Amino acid sequence: MKKVAFYTLGCKLNYSETSTIGRIFQERGFEKVEFTDTPDIYVINTCSVTDNADKKCRKIVKEALKHSPNAFITIVGCYAQLKPKEISEIPGVDAVLGAAEKFQLVDILEGFEKRGKAEVYASPISEANTFHNSYSFGDRTRTFLKVQDGCDYSCTFCTIPLARGNSRSDSIENVVKSAHEIAESGVKEIVLTGVNTGDFGLQDGKRVETFYQLIQELDKIETIDRFRISSIEPNLLHNDIIAFVSKSNRFMPHFHVPLQSGSNKILKLMRRRYQRELYAERVAKIKELMPHCCIGVDVIVGFPGETEEDFLETYNFLNELDVSYLHVFPYSERENTLAPGMSGKVSTKDRNRRADMLRILSEKKKHFFYEQNIGSEFNVLFEDDVKNGIMEGWTENYIRVVAKYDPVLVNETKHVRLTGLNNDNLMEAEETYKELLQH
Structure with a gap:
C-alpha cells in the first residue's frame, strides 16, 4: 500500500478539493498519511492569489524531499493551471496537473513512477467546464462544502477566471445530499464555499437555480446545526438572502463581503460590479435585521491609480462602516490581467504603509465588535x-x-x-x- 500526503495553499475551496482528492486516493487503496510520515507520493495544491506562489511552491517541494527524498511529487491547483511549465522545472517535481485534470490524477499518473523529467497535464482552461463535488472531511470540526466553481467576472486584478474557468455549480439536490453525508460523520457546521458563491445556479452556462433557493433547502436539514456562507459579492447578497439568514436557526449571522475599495473611482478601474453606496446599503440592511451580526471585508490597497486621497476615502469609508474585521491585501501584479498596464503605479512602500494602516483599523474594529458582545x-x-x-x-x-x-x-x-x-x-x-x- 503506497502512502500519500497532502499540502494545501490558499482558500477554503482548495481545502475542500484537497480533501476530496485524498478520498479518491483512499478509495483506490492508498494510505493517507501526514506530511512528515515519509510518504511515497506528495500532492501539493497551490494558490495563485497569494504573493510569492512560486517561492512557496518551491519551499514545500524542498521540505517534502527532506522527509521523503524518493517521493513522487505532484503539483495541482490554480498556480499549476497558470504556470505549468514553470512549475515543471522546479527540482523534484514529477507531475503538474491543471484544473481539468486534477481530479483524475490517480488515473492519469497510474503507478506514480518517476521518469526523471516532470510530466505536464494542463489543458486550456476552457476545458475545465465540469463541476466536481468536493468537501473537506476529517480535518476540522467544520467542513468546507464546495457549491460553486469558476468565475464569469472580469476584475482587472484577478487571475481566478484563468485558473478555474467559467462559473458553474452543483445542483441543489447534490449539495443537499452532500450535506446529509457530512452530517452522518458527526460534523456540526458546514461552510459553503466557491469562487463566486453567490453566483450559484449556473449549469452549462444557464441559470437553473439560485443561491437563495439553495440556502432555503439546506436550512431544512435538521442534522446540521450550523451553516456559514464563506464569502459573497455585495451585488449578489440580495436583501432576501439577508432577511432569510436573519430568521434562520441554522444559517449563522456572519457575512464575509468583499469590498476591495471604498473609492468609486478605483472600483470602476477594478471593474467591480457595484459602487460603495450599494455596499453601505448591504451593511445597513444586515445590521438593521441582525445588530449582532459579524461582517468581514476584503480590501486591496495600492491598486494602480489609487492616490493618497483615494486611499483615505477607502479608510474613512471603512472607519465609519459598521463592520467587524478586515482582510487587507497590498495590490500585487498578476500576469495576463489588465491592471499592471494601467497608469498611476503605487510604490511598494506606499502599498505596505496603507495596508498597515488598514490592519490597525481592523484590529480596532474587531476589538470594538468583541466588546459590544460582552455580557451577551x-x-x-x-x-x-x-x-x-x-x-x-x-x-x-x-x-x-x-x-x-x-x-x-x-x-x-x-x-x-x-x-x-x-x-x-x-x-x-x-x-x-x-x-x-x-x-
Whole structure:
C-alpha cells in the first residue's frame, strides 16, 4: 500500500478539493498519511492569489524531499493551471496537473513512477467546464462544502477566471445530499464555499437555480446545526438572502463581503460590479435585521491609480462602516490581467504603509465588535485545535472563545455568557459552564 500526503495553499475551496482528492486516493487503496510520515507520493495544491506562489511552491517541494527524498511529487491547483511549465522545472517535481485534470490524477499518473523529467497535464482552461463535488472531511470540526466553481467576472486584478474557468455549480439536490453525508460523520457546521458563491445556479452556462433557493433547502436539514456562507459579492447578497439568514436557526449571522475599495473611482478601474453606496446599503440592511451580526471585508490597497486621497476615502469609508474585521491585501501584479498596464503605479512602500494602516483599523474594529458582545449569551461550538492546554470555539456570530482544554468539549456546543477579553484579545466566557471555561 503506497502512502500519500497532502499540502494545501490558499482558500477554503482548495481545502475542500484537497480533501476530496485524498478520498479518491483512499478509495483506490492508498494510505493517507501526514506530511512528515515519509510518504511515497506528495500532492501539493497551490494558490495563485497569494504573493510569492512560486517561492512557496518551491519551499514545500524542498521540505517534502527532506522527509521523503524518493517521493513522487505532484503539483495541482490554480498556480499549476497558470504556470505549468514553470512549475515543471522546479527540482523534484514529477507531475503538474491543471484544473481539468486534477481530479483524475490517480488515473492519469497510474503507478506514480518517476521518469526523471516532470510530466505536464494542463489543458486550456476552457476545458475545465465540469463541476466536481468536493468537501473537506476529517480535518476540522467544520467542513468546507464546495457549491460553486469558476468565475464569469472580469476584475482587472484577478487571475481566478484563468485558473478555474467559467462559473458553474452543483445542483441543489447534490449539495443537499452532500450535506446529509457530512452530517452522518458527526460534523456540526458546514461552510459553503466557491469562487463566486453567490453566483450559484449556473449549469452549462444557464441559470437553473439560485443561491437563495439553495440556502432555503439546506436550512431544512435538521442534522446540521450550523451553516456559514464563506464569502459573497455585495451585488449578489440580495436583501432576501439577508432577511432569510436573519430568521434562520441554522444559517449563522456572519457575512464575509468583499469590498476591495471604498473609492468609486478605483472600483470602476477594478471593474467591480457595484459602487460603495450599494455596499453601505448591504451593511445597513444586515445590521438593521441582525445588530449582532459579524461582517468581514476584503480590501486591496495600492491598486494602480489609487492616490493618497483615494486611499483615505477607502479608510474613512471603512472607519465609519459598521463592520467587524478586515482582510487587507497590498495590490500585487498578476500576469495576463489588465491592471499592471494601467497608469498611476503605487510604490511598494506606499502599498505596505496603507495596508498597515488598514490592519490597525481592523484590529480596532474587531476589538470594538468583541466588546459590544460582552455580557451577551451565545452558543459556542468548540474545535479540536489545542495549543498550550487551551482550546477554542466560535459563537454564532464568529467570536472566538477560548477555554481550558477538555476533551469532552470537542465538537460540542455549549451555551455561555461572554465575560471579557484576555491579554490576547480573545473572548472568555462563563456562567452555565464556568468551571469548564475559565483558565
